[in-house]
Amino acid sequence: xxxxxxxxxxxxxxxxxxxxxxxxxxxxxxxxxxxxxxxxxxxxxxxxxxxxxxxxxxxxxxxxxxxxxxxxxxxxxxxxxxxxxxxxxxxxxxxxxxxxxxxxxxxxxxxxxxxxxxxxxxxxxxxxxxxxxxxxxxxxxxxxxxxxxxxxxxxxxxxxxxxxxxxxxxxxxxxxxxxxxxxxxxxxxxxxxxxxxxxxxxxxxxxxxxxxxxxxxxxxxxxxxxxxxxxxxxxxxxxxxxxxxxxxxxxxxxxxxxxxxxxxxxxxxxxxxxxxxxxxxxxxxxxxxxxxxxxxxxxxxxxxxxxxx
Numbered sequence: 001x002x003x004x005x006x007x008x009x010x011x012x013x014x015x016x017x018x019x020x021x022x023x024x025x026x027x028x029x030x031x032x033x034x035x036x037x038x039x040x041x042x043x044x045x046x047x048x049x050x051x052x053x054x055x056x057x058x059x060x061x062x063x064x065x066x067x068x069x070x071x072x073x074x075x076x077x078x079x080x081x082x083x084x085x086x087x088x089x090x091x092x093x094x095x096x097x098x099x100x101x102x103x104x105x106x107x108x109x110x111x112x113x114x115x116x117x118x119x120x121x122x123x124x125x126x127x128x129x130x131x132x133x134x135x136x137x138x139x140x141x142x143x144x145x146x147x148x149x150x151x152x153x154x155x156x157x158x159x160x161x162x163x164x165x166x167x168x169x170x171x172x173x174x175x176x177x178x179x180x181x182x183x184x185x186x187x188x189x190x191x192x193x194x195x196x197x198x199x200x201x202x203x204x205x206x207x208x209x210x211x212x213x214x215x216x217x218x219x220x221x222x223x224x225x226x227x228x229x230x231x232x233x234x235x236x237x238x239x240x241x242x243x244x245x246x247x248x249x250x251x252x253x254x255x256x257x258x259x260x261x262x263x264x265x266x267x268x269x270x271x272x273x274x275x276x277x278x279x280x281x282x283x284x285x286x287x288x289x290x291x292x293x294x295x296x297x298x299x300x301x302x303x304x305x306x307x308x309x
Contacts, residue, residue: 023061035202037063039194061192071215074205078212089154096150106147109140156249159256163246165210166259172207173239176200180222180237187221212275227274231261238264242271
């Protein structure tokens with residue numbers, strides 16, 4: 001090995017070590033950064049016809065990701081956000097209806113009205129008993145009207161939230177489309193895609209909080225995203241489009257509109273019906289004083305509330 005060859009080998013080695021140090025420094029600096037994955041760098045040595053090192057390619061930076069754990073985490077987000085949303089609306093309903101120990105709750109006021117009526121039945125001519133029945137009935141009617149208005153407000157809030165979440169999901173799918181295109185182009189150019197894949201994972205994480213989706217590798221370094229029952233949301237670097245028309249004044253018995261999806265090929269389907277959990281799932285029940293608990297989609301649980309009377 002000549003001196004020039006030896007110097008070249010040393011320079012290549014130093015350059016590669018410097019790249020390793022850069023990657024290691026980035027790993028340490030981003031150890032607490034949400035969504036960042038540990039990176040490694042590999043090198044390929046090239047030799048001339050005499051067996052001397054002619055160059056080292058140290059541009060291939062790879063991520064270290066446990067794909068099974070990551071998939072399980074993404075899958076858990078829809079159920080977690082669904083449970084949180086249901087708990088929030090349930091707590092707010094409990095505040096509206098009150099508890100047995102609450103003297104101003106509907107159940108307590110019904111008890112007072114029933115007691116007053118019993119007293120009046122035993123002594124129909126008692127003026128004081130008559131006044132107590134009227135007062136108890138008025139108190140119950142006021143609380144019932146107030147509860148109805150509060151439930152109507154909750155239903156409207158749920159509808160408005162669903163509209164906002166529809167916009168958010170469209171934005172996420174559009175961003176995934178853009179980053180997928182960038183990853184595909186970088187991969188074809190031989191440029192590292194590790195950081196871009198981290199960014200894509202953060203987008204997928206947010207999407208998984210809204211909807212229960214299935215995510216697999218598609219063609220050309222892109223993703224393939226489906227709803228839980230196999231309906232297409234994203235394929236071949238093309239995102240489907242969600243649409244939702246908010247109901248500005250939900251009336252008793254009115255269930256509101258659903259979230260519709262239009263694929264790039266023109267197929268349309270109901271996203272709520274195609275999902276099982278997430279913060280966008282919705283199940284609307286009709287009843288005299290019924291409450292909804294679900295608004296679904298790719299982890300949206302919004303509770304929708306209905307009071308028909």
